[in-house]
Amino acid sequence: MKPRAPWHPWGMLGPTLALLVVFFVVPIGVAAYESLFAWDMLTPPRFVGAENYRALAAHGQLLHVALRTLGYSVLVVTGTMSLGLGLALLLDRPGRFFGFVRASVFSAYVVSWVAVALLWMWMLDGNAGVLGRVARALGAGPLSLLGDPRWAMPALALVGVWKLTGYAMVVFLAGLQGVPRSLIEAAALDGAGAWSRFRHVTLPLLMPTAAFVATTSLVTSFQAFDVVRIMTQGGPARSTELFVYAIYEQIFLNLSVGRASALTVVFFALLLAVAALQLRVWRARSGSER
């Protein structure tokens, strides 16, 4: 389609472009500038060059935050996608019972993160929680997942998976409606078993849906804040300090605008790299399938 005037496309893109510039490009530019200063908002800023980046990198803090955030995202995205897909395949059946189970699984998604975090804190409490009681009944002694630096992060990821699985399931269910019955029946007539039908017919047709679920789950997992703030405050021993929480802690608790800005810039770069990688993988995959 050819525009009537050369400026028409820009005119239509203009409002969105302006919003992007004002709310995304300019703040990132401001953060990059402020990351070069030591500033607490109450006393005058002091130019320190790359010292904020050096300080964050000096004892591995930056690397650890980045790895923890990536690790959390990998756990949440893989857990959410596999459970969501599994449940969608199991529950893609007519009947009130299946409808009830579908609604139950999805209900976790509509509950606020704060309520979910409080609920799971109680469940995972080593003394009074369900998990603690079960562990004691089984003779395993006290079990405090949130108090153990090795287990606190997987425990938070478990909460994330529990919350997001319902969403993934619903999207996969919608995707399954788009898989033509005739193809599955044809494969069955050709002698394909249940696994082969899923592997060679259903799964390839679900790939665009899977890409969508992966992208949205990834975005949500990178934004994790409420669950960390309420359940662990980044502890124990910083084992659950994810990027967004680390930025919050630097700016609001330590009032260190420079450090928080430096973290923001690195976080932005990391997100950019992950998004580019994801796009490249999906493009390559969809290209090979054509």
Next chain:
Amino acid sequence: MAQARRPREGASPRRLAYRGRVITRRDALRGLAASLAVGCGRRARPERRDGRVVVTFWYAYGDLVRKVMLDLVARFNASQPRVLVEAVHQGDYYECLAKLRTALAAGAAPTLSHVVCEIVPYLERAGVLEHLGAYEGAGELPFVPALAQAGAYAGGAEQPLVAIPFNRSTPIAFANARMLEEARVAPPSTWDDLVAAARALTRRAANGEVRWGFEVPISWWYWVAMVGQAGGRLVDPDGRMTLGGDAGEKAIRFWQRLVHDEHVMRPPPGRDYQAWQSSNESFLQGRIAMMWSSTAFVRYLEDNARFPVVAAPLPRDLRASVPTGGTMFVVMRSAPDEEKQAAWEFVRWMSDAEQTITWSTRTGYMPVTRPAVERLIERGWYGKHPNDRVAYDQLAAADPWPWVPELFRIERDVVEPRLEDAVLTGRDARALMDEARDEAGRPA
């Protein structure tokens, strides 16, 4: 709003009409900028309600302490017609402080708040605190020296008066008297005694359940106490932030020994007050025999325990030492003068002996003035409440905080996360403290 002007000939016709006046877009923007500038700057006029000056007071208590404080605020408001104190809850100490600092930066701070001791030097350097020395009666308030600014900070007397003691405390040891009796152990008075007592009090059931001999939140406040007990100081005489030197490492190793070698201590889950709350609950449920906590919890623990609670001074290593804790009243310099004067009236009223006694006896915080202590002695309070006496007597071992503006950042960003790291993962204490000293010297 600025006076509306006639638009220039040929100028853009984009304009608004308001009550018959034509307002150009430029005027509207100018007006908006002026409003924002006023909003972000210092308020010139005080807030008034029913003819009374309103003092907005941001506070950070929950439960019993909150109730006692609100009762006192209501009493003050009913006692005079000039000032109305409006108390606004802002979460725990650290949440309240985060909001206060952000509000200060945004020019929207309250008149009065209360802050932890470690942040006062920083806020003073930032120039946001009102100097209270010239206010009526400021020099005559008969505070307990260790709890007032002059005694709570090394060199605090040479600084302008900016902080008035409010809810002050020290760390203290609590023990389940029944468990002590069963195990035939006395409250420990040295670190070695503590290890021996914790060993004797720890019980392991067949199903793996453990009753821990000892528990303490892995937190800066208790670490500072142990640094002092091990003979160290956070800042050396030349003003360098040494974080206790060898004593800082010794304190961490002692914790590591209790957790990993002796297996007699469980670090409580959670951070900050979550960990404190967890320790208190475990203590009340009989899951731990001894713990270190704050004198602020004396009343809460005594009232809620189904066993006799006995308090003891923290054990000594090379010497006895405790830091002081709790908070100080601070008045914001940005508030209008009348509000600051009204806030001072409230602070003075709170420092009167009767209010101090009410506050102290109902919560467990220290009585901050000498007349209050004398009246409590006269009334036989300490005879009936020996745990309160222990807390008061321990003040003799209180060490002042250094007046260092970076102290709070060093606490929160440098030391506290490394303490958890050292105790929970068993990392080398020397390496961690070297890291901490390096980090403490960097700008942030």
